Amino acid sequence: AHAARTRTQGGGSAGVFPQDEVSVLDGIRAELRGRARVVHVPGPRPDGPAPPLDPDTCTDPRSGLPGVLLRMLDADGRELYAERRRGGRLLEPRLVP
Known part of the structure; x- marks a missing residue:
C-alpha cells in the first residue's frame, strides 16, 4: 500500500x-x-x-550507532550542520549561525 x-x-x-x-x-x-x-x-x-523513529529501527550512516543523522544543507547542497539523534521526536534542530 x-x-x-x-x-x-x-x-x-x-x-x-x-x-x-x-x-x-x-x-x-x-x-x-x-x-x-x-x-x-x-x-x-x-x-x-x-510511527516515530526510534534507535531500535534506525542507524546513523556515519557512525553506525543507533539513531538518525540530521543534516542541514544550504541551497547548494553544502552541509551546514549535522548531528546524530537518538530518535525523531525533537522537532527543531538548533539554529545554525
Whole structure:
C-alpha cells in the first residue's frame, strides 16, 4: 500500500500540499516502462500517523550507532550542520549561525 499511496511529508501543523504528486509505484512504473515488469503487492495500510523513529529501527550512516543523522544543507547542497539523534521526536534542530 505504501508504494501505491505515497505519504507526503508533514502532517497537522507541518502539513504540506504539493502542487503535483506521483506515487512511488507510478514513478517506478513510468521510469521502467518497456524495460521491466513492475509487480506490486500491497503491504500494511498507511492510515494514521507514521510511527516515530526510534534507535531500535534506525542507524546513523556515519557512525553506525543507533539513531538518525540530521543534516542541514544550504541551497547548494553544502552541509551546514549535522548531528546524530537518538530518535525523531525533537522537532527543531538548533539554529545554525
